[in-house]
Amino acid sequence: MSIKDEANRRKTFAIISHPDAGKTTLTEKLLLFGNLIRSAGTVKGKKSGKFATSDWMEIEKQRGISVTSSVMNFPYRDYQVNILDTPGHEDFSEDTYRTLTAVDSVVMIIDATKGIEAQTIKLFKVCRMRGIPIFTFINKLDREGREPLDLLEEIEQVLDIETFPMNWPVGMGKRFLGIFDRHNKQFVKYNGNEEETYIPYDQLDSPEHEELVSSATYQETSDELELLDEAGDDYSLEAVLKGEQTPVFFGSALAPFGVQTFFDTFIDMAPNPTPRKSTDGLVNPETEEFSGFIFKIQANMNPAHRDRVAFLRVCSGKFERGMNVKLARTDKLFKLSQTQQFVASSRDTVEVAYPGDIIGIYDPNIYRIGDTLVEGKDSFEYDELPQFPPELFKKVTAKNVMKAKQFRKGIEQLVQEGAIQLFRGYPMESFIIGAVGELQYEVFEYRMKNEYNVEVMLESMGERIPRWLKKEQVDTKLFDERNLLVKDREDEFLVLFKNDFALRWFEDKHPKIDLIDLFEVN
Numbered sequence: 001m002s003i004k005d006e007a008n009r010r011k012t013f014a015i016i017s018h019p020d021a022g023k024t025t026l027t028e029k030l031l032l033f034g035n036l037i038r039s040a041g042t043v044k045g046k047k048s049g050k051f052a053t054s055d056w057m058e059i060e061k062q063r064g065i066s067v068t069s070s071v072m073n074f075p076y077r078d079y080q081v082n083i084l085d086t087p088g089h090e091d092f093s094e095d096t097y098r099t100l101t102a103v104d105s106v107v108m109i110i111d112a113t114k115g116i117e118a119q120t121i122k123l124f125k126v127c128r129m130r131g132i133p134i135f136t137f138i139n140k141l142d143r144e145g146r147e148p149l150d151l152l153e154e155i156e157q158v159l160d161i162e163t164f165p166m167n168w169p170v171g172m173g174k175r176f177l178g179i180f181d182r183h184n185k186q187f188v189k190y191n192g193n194e195e196e197t198y199i200p201y202d203q204l205d206s207p208e209h210e211e212l213v214s215s216a217t218y219q220e221t222s223d224e225l226e227l228l229d230e231a232g233d234d235y236s237l238e239a240v241l242k243g244e245q246t247p248v249f250f251g252s253a254l255a256p257f258g259v260q261t262f263f264d265t266f267i268d269m270a271p272n273p274t275p276r277k278s279t280d281g282l283v284n285p286e287t288e289e290f291s292g293f294i295f296k297i298q299a300n301m302n303p304a305h306r307d308r309v310a311f312l313r314v315c316s317g318k319f320e321r322g323m324n325v326k327l328a329r330t331d332k333l334f335k336l337s338q339t340q341q342f343v344a345s346s347r348d349t350v351e352v353a354y355p356g357d358i359i360g361i362y363d364p365n366i367y368r369i370g371d372t373l374v375e376g377k378d379s380f381e382y383d384e385l386p387q388f389p390p391e392l393f394k395k396v397t398a399k400n401v402m403k404a405k406q407f408r409k410g411i412e413q414l415v416q417e418g419a420i421q422l423f424r425g426y427p428m429e430s431f432i433i434g435a436v437g438e439l440q441y442e443v444f445e446y447r448m449k450n451e452y453n454v455e456v457m458l459e460s461m462g463e464r465i466p467r468w469l470k471k472e473q474v475d476t477k478l479f480d481e482r483n484l485l486v487k488d489r490e491d492e493f494l495v496l497f498k499n500d501f502a503l504r505w506f507e508d509k510h511p512k513i514d515l516i517d518l519f520e521v522n
């Protein structure tokens, strides 16, 4: 098969949701379709107990599970499916966001009983800014949930995206009868078990379906459906692929119901790998030369060897184990031989990979997040990965002042690796670490101690609102602990405002100073 054919077979996506909406349950069902697991209940594990704070070994053990399952791949019909996990719960970190830079589409799960929740909004916004196509699965239809129209309205308003219901539920909870599959023009009947009955629209008036069709719930819903056909948004694959419209599927991951139809429809519609922006313009997946970028580095998977694994998304060409590649940042050539592919329960060596695939490469401490690897003489770099707004800020100091050198070295390396974001106080130097989740601090603390032999103290500064300043407008007298002046890794100035009020007060008082919000998402 040519590189083009292989690329066109790839469907690489992430599933995003708020904790408890049903991501694990749905993922499990998809793995069953792919014959990756034989029975439900295999993927679980992350819930099997909480780890003690700062007990990194335990985190490792926990993560051991989430790492091997952080990329799942399997053949399905004519496709090669790659599902990337987006850790939530206490594992939420910048990695969760960065994973979204490595996928071609996203499945967003919404709990029908709750509607849109905080974590969904955050991840959704990243997708929206990057124009990633979003497919919505509204879950838990077997329970009494909110009205479908209500849920669609909420998606449209809160997330500012058009919706197109691919199917429409008839009743819910105890009255749940099934769905109108608008896309395939059939009624999918819920029998209260795993068996689904498919009735093409034109056969619904046959006598055997009379009981169903004459029920009040069915009648009401058909009226609603007519309204939807007339007044709803038109379906547009073009808008979907631009991330402007989201096809919505209703179902139940647990029952399971509507999952097969959802997956079959989704997988046909979801985009294959598309060209990516680089310093050389758009790079086509079909290009002969292999290229890819690193979006995540997992350190200390094996504490005894201190090795790391860099997760690389293949963007063009064909990867073959042992091939020579160039690290674009340094222009150094080397051989890529220690590579892994991630399957649900084991890590196999990967021999070949194509655009859309994710491979794990052994990292002897040379890679950084965002690095591009290319085959051939001419190197280029893929667009830099965006920085995501930290929500937590902590001041960090070394417990033992004599360890200043190791302290700096450790911080520098962890910043380069993308494990944390560093801000330096100005003019009095202090170190402030920004993160999106507590886990990042736990990992930071543990690694500083174990890899650099430095015990650190972290002092919370609470949530802060970062705003950048132009160099020429910086006046150190205007700032204090409340509105703290710091520099970022590029030596640009920014202020960490204590809260919204402090920010507004400053803006009123100093209207001539431009405050710039540099983060892609807020």
Ligand code: G4P
Binding pocket: 017, 018, 019, 020, 021, 022, 023, 024, 025, 026, 139, 140, 141, 142, 143, 251, 252, 253, 254, 255
């Ligand atoms: P997550 O990965 O997004 O955090 O969610 P997960 O799949 O673990 O599901 C969260 C809870 O919701 C689980 O119940 C799960 O069984 C339930 N659930 C998922 N899909 C459906 C559905 O379609 N209908 C209903 N009624 N429930 C659903 P739990 O009691 O928290 O966990 P467990 O003890 O069942 O494992």
